[in-house]
Structure formats: structure tokens, C-alpha cells
Amino acid sequence: MGNKHTEERKPSKTKTPTFLLELPLVADAGQAARVGGHLEVGRQFYNAMLSAGQRRLRRMRADPAWQEARAIPRTHKQERRAAFSALRERYGFSEYAFHELAKELRVSWLAEHLDAVLAQTLASRAYHALNRVCVGMAKRVRFKSKSRGLDSIENKRNDTGMRFVLQTQDKGCRQGYLLWHDDQLRALIDWDDPVVSYSLSQRIKYARLVRRRASSPRAQGADSEGERYVVQLVLTGLPHHKPKHTAGTDTVGLDLGPTSIAIVPREAEARLEPLCAELRPDARAIRRLQRKMERQRRAANPEHYDERGRAKKRAKGAPRWKQSRGYQASRRRKATKERRLAAHRKSLHGQLVHQIVAVGHKIVTEKISYRGWQKRYGKSVGRCAPGMLIDHLRRTVASTGGTLHEVPTRSTKLSQYCHGCGRFVKKPLWQRWHQCPCGIGPVQRDLYSAFLAAYLDPADPIPSCARYVVPWEGAEARLRAAHERATQRAKEGQVVPRSMGIPRAGARLPQSPSEPTPEPVVLAPSRPAGNVEGTLRTPRDYAGGVFSAQSPRHHL
Ligand SMILES: [Zn+2]
Numbered sequence: 085m086g087n088k089h090t091e092e093r094k095p096s097k098t099k100t101p102t103f104l105l106e107l108p109l110v111a112d113a114g115q116a117a118r119v120g121g122h123l124e125v126g127r128q129f130y131n132a133m134l135s136a137g138q139r140r141l142r143r144m145r146a147d148p149a150w151q152e153a154r155a156i157p158r159t160h161k162q163e164r165r166a167a168f169s170a171l172r173e174r175y176g177f178s179e180y181a182f183h184e185l186a187k188e189l190r191v192s193w194l195a196e197h198l199d200a201v202l203a204q205t206l207a208s209r210a211y212h213a214l215n216r217v218c219v220g221m222a223k224r225v226r227f228k229s230k231s232r233g234l235d236s237i238e239n240k241r242n243d244t245g246m247r248f249v250l251q252t253q254d255k256g257c258r259q260g261y262l263l264w265h266d267d268q269l270r271a272l273i274d275w276d277d278p279v280v281s282y283s284l285s286q287r288i289k290y291a292r293l294v295r296r297r298a299s300s301p302r303a304q305g306a307d308s309e310g311e312r313y314v315v316q317l318v319l320t321g322l323p324h325h326k327p328k329h330t331a332g333t334d335t336v337g338l339d340l341g342p343t344s345i346a347i348v349p350r351e352a353e354a355r356l357e358p359l360c361a362e363l364r365p366d367a368r369a370i371r372r373l374q375r376k377m378e379r380q381r382r383a384a385n386p387e388h389y390d391e392r393g394r395a396k397k398r399a400k401g402a403p404r405w406k407q408s409r410g411y412q413a414s415r416r417r418k419a420t421k422e423r424r425l426a427a428h429r430k431s432l433h434g435q436l437v438h439q440i441v442a443v444g445h446k447i448v449t450e451k452i453s454y455r456g457w458q459k460r461y462g463k464s465v466g467r468c469a470p471g472m473l474i475d476h477l478r479r480t481v482a483s484t485g486g487t488l489h490e491v492p493t494r495s496t497k498l499s500q501y502c503h504g505c506g507r508f509v510k511k512p513l514w515q516r517w518h519q520c521p522c523g524i525g526p527v528q529r530d531l532y533s534a535f536l537a538a539y540l541d542p543a544d545p546i547p548s549c550a551r552y553v554v555p556w557e558g559a560e561a562r563l564r565a566a567h568e569r570a571t572q573r574a575k576e577g578q579v580v581p582r583s584m585g586i587p588r589a590g591a592r593l594p595q596s597p598s599e600p601t602p603e604p605v606v607l608a609p610s611r612p613a614g615n616v617e618g619t620l621r622t623p624r625d626y627a628g629g630v631f632s633a634q635s636p637r638h639h640l
Contacts, residue, residue: 103323103483106284106294109270109313111442115267116307122264123295125197126206127234129454131227132189138225141214144175180441182211187212197265199245203242207240211479211586237294238278238318248291248317250284254529260284262291262315282324283317292316297419322483331484336537337529340452340470343581344460346530346566348538349443350555350635356531358580359619361430366425368465373418380411433473438482445486447477448537450493464581489542496545498533501550516585524556528585 111119132533144150153167162340172178176185186207190198217221239246246264248271253259260271275281294314298306332352339346380391384406388396393462440447454471465471474488481488494497500508504524511518511529518532519525525532533590536547539555567585576579584636 086153100320101322102229102282102289102318102320103315104317105280106489107273107315107317109262109269109271109281109293109315111269111307113308116311118267118308119264119269119293119313120295120309120311122197123228123234123237123293123507125194125222125401126202127228127230129186129189129194129198129203129232130206130210134213134225134227135175136185136189137210137214139159139174140177141218144171144177147171148176153548162244164264177214181213182207201240201245202237205240208495216352235296236294236314240289240291242290246291246293248288262293264293269315278326279324279548283319284347284577286319286321289318289320292318295626297423323616325380325484331441331486331594332443333446335446335448335538336444337534337536337540338440338447338449339534339537340449340474341581341583342457342464342470343468343474343529344584345470346528346534348483348531348559348563348566350536352443354531354559356570356584357436357529358584359470359473360429361579363425363429363467364433364579366421367429369371370425372419373414373421377411377414377418380414381405382410383514384408384411403568416456429467429469429472430476433469433476436473437477440477441480441484443488445481445484446541447481447486447488448489448535449488449540450496450498450537451490452493463630474561491537491540491542491545495548496537496540498540498547499529501536501547503536503547503549503556504551516583527560528567530584531566535559535563536572 115313149167149171153164154172156164156167158164174530176182183204186203187200190200190203194203210225213225217225221555227373227609242248248260248262248263249465250258250260257273258273260273262269262271264492273284292315296312296314298304298310298312300310301310303312334349334351336347338348344356344358346354353552361593388402388405390396401598453475454465457465457470474490478488497508500510501516501521502509502522502524504520504522505521509520516529517526518529519527535572536552539551541551570580570584571586574584574586577613580586
């Protein structure tokens, strides 16, 4: 969150680079209860800010001047901006005005729990949430319910209020504490970890207290409510680089898909990999729990469904939905699994990012439309989170002094381009190979796009034939080798998305393409045939031998 705010500030403020260090905190029962109490007050204060701010926003939008300001054409930039800022001024809809409001709202009993600066950061948070609604980036704001609570609170500085201090104690061992009101929460610090010891030698800008749900009160480090506390330190400078993570100097072209990634450096070995394939079983387990919760919900609330089993529209005064104990248990279990999945995904992303950066720190890729992907491939985008991967890559590349160039897809259209003849030919999604009458190919299309990206000039991202003639001679064999390696891994049993243009593992191939294959029905009786990974493909999928990817459906 902190990063976001600094980005939105005016450029006149000098931005110093920051990074985060997270340390677990040890809280005894009393401390946990008191911190929980402060957070609860923070939650109420945040909701009060949201509600007051929402009133301001509504009044501002109801003003006829708002419609007039909207009617000013976007070409009249200054006039438009002046009209809107006059409105914001009049209705007190600005970060500054929210800080003033926070002073009024932070009355007696609240003030005991919430220092002025924390109230200010919460006010900023409420303002930014409402501002997203104001500028059309969000539909509504979300109030924090009592059961969910406020799970993080941050300071602006590290000298007053909630702050993190390092103390040298007897025998010269240093301890870190988060001080908040009268409590001292000890942080667990592993001084032998080079990342931790390096980070703690940097200046601390401010601290953020984060509460996380553990799977149960018996989980390690959890309090009696099943909650863990951690402190996130926002530090000045650049994050520590482990010596094993050295940055390469090559230029790397990437082609990122919803479930796969093609990595083509100018010099080194090319790769075609599925994204986060290891997460599949976890994702399936979560899906099973979701179905279980749906059954439990139905069993406990028959009055909310009509005779055909559809959920009724919620009428006014309708009875509340009941949550059985079993349902609550399933929900907790699912939440734990989801947290674990997210952590696993993060570490997989981290590994991949370091592998890419080890080859080269100048990276060229097409800017992808996450919105569009989310609509089209919601399930796999949710599992593989390619957007998060790019964000991670951008941060890592920047910290090594390299650059990530995201070129606009509209002008480059790498997936349609052929460098042999310079034509743009649209390929249907199922066509996983680039093969042009001019003699280029066949080559797996993602690898080919990544190759084109690697030799693109980010300053002028229009592909031109002349640029590619020489590199292609060396690259063709590398791309083919990359695909062969991927095929080999698939044969060894790795699950690969269909988008990679690899037929399923050889062991599962039907003996003769002409024989009917009854297996799909036998293997997966409860699933719709052909729609599930693991079901066999029909013989016609293999019609063209290895290079056939003419599956009628592009399944992800
Ligand atoms: Zn061509």
C-alpha cells in the first residue's frame, strides 16, 4: 500500500527506493488481546472515515457542477482539471481534507487507542479507497466487518507512536521490538540470515503491523484466537542480493501466456515452461472444498433455494443464511489451503524470476491485458497469476539495474507477425505453430513470439524483417531444442498445458489412431469428457503426428 501512495504523489517529492522486511512477532495472551483491541478501534475508525467520506463523495457527485465538469471534453485538460479540483475543494474530497476530518473523528475514547499519525494513515487509506470509486476504477468501497476486522495498520515515521526499535542487551545480543502504546512485542530475528541482517542495517522508514489468520489456535506462533502477528518494516535502500542470484547481461524475450511462458534469450538456451504446474493438485483440492461448502450451505439453508435448486433472490426481511459448524470448519480449511497456495505460488514465481534474471536483465515482453485474460481464462489466470509474475519480475529487474520493457501489443502483434515475409496473419487460438508459406517454421508460436520480442527495439517496437534475418539462423535450432525438451518432459509425465502444442504423454496414447477409445468414459465417469486434463484425446487430435495441435478446443 505504501508504495502505491508514493507513486501517486506529485513528482516534486523525491522518492527514495524502499523495500520490505517481514519479521514474526511474539505476543503473549495479554498483548494479543490489547493489540486486537487497538486494531478493533482502528477498524471502527476506518469505517467511520469511509462512511463520512462516502457522504462527501455522494454530495459532490450530486452537484450539477459535477455533470458540467464531466461534459468538458478531455482535450481541454486544464479546464477539466480545474473544474474537478474546485469541486473536490468545495466538498472536502482530498487527502488533506480527510486528514482534517480524522482530527475531528478521533474523539476521546478513540484517541486512547489510536495515535494521531495512525489515524492519519487510516484516513489516507479511506481516501484512496474512495478515490478509486470517484475516478471509476472501483464500483464501491468495502467496509471492514467485525468478523474480518482490520488486518494491518501502519505508521508514517519510526520515532513516535507504533515503532520498531533494536536494542542491544547483555552479552551483546541484539533484540528487536515493536513498541505500541505500553506493549513491547518481541520480533524473532535470525541474525544468521544475510537478508535479515543486511535489511536491519538499513534505515527504517516506518513499521506496519499485520495480523494473519493461522489455520488454528494450535498452529505455530498463533495466539488463542488463532492469529499471528508480524511486523513489516519499510526500509530505505535496495533489497539484499544473495550472491547466488547474480544478474546476467543478455537480452531476454518473453512470451507470457495464461498457463505457460516462453523464454528466449539472444544467446543462451531457450525455454518453454508451464506456469505454476505444481499448483494444480492444490488448486483441485480447493475446488473440492468449494463444492463441499456449497453442499453444506444448501443442506443448512433449504429455504433459500427454489424447487429447481436455484438460489432465491434475497428479499427484504428474509431469514439469514445459516452457517453450520461443518461449514465453518470447511471454510477455515479452505482459507488455510488458499494461503498455502498463495505462498507456494509466490515462491515458484520467485524461482522463475531469478532464473530469468540470471540470464539477462534487459527483458522485452508484450504488455498483456490482464483484464481480458481474467475474463477469458479466469480459472488459470487465478491459479498462475501471470500479472503477479510480471510485477515480481519488474521489481527484481529494477533492483539489479536492468529494465523490463513492456511493448504495446497493438503495435507489435508479435503473435501474428512473420519475419520472413513481413506479413501479419492472425492465428486462431488452437493453432500452436507458426508455419508460413514463405518458408519460416514450423516453430512453436510462443517461442517464436518470444524470439521476436528478444530482438525488438523497445524504443521503436515495430518488428521489421531486416532485423531478424541474421538472428534467426542461430535461433531456429535453439527454439526447436526448447520445444523438444518440453516434449521430453511431457513424456516423462509432467503435465503441460495444451497451449504448448505438445500432445499428451506417450504412455497414454492409444495404440492405434483408428481404434475407438472408450477410456475417457471409464477414466472419468463423473466429469464431462474432453474437458478435463487427464482425459484422453480423440485420435483425430494426433492426425498430424507430433506437430499436430489441431485440437478443436483450446483448453487451458
Ligand atoms: Zn512468412
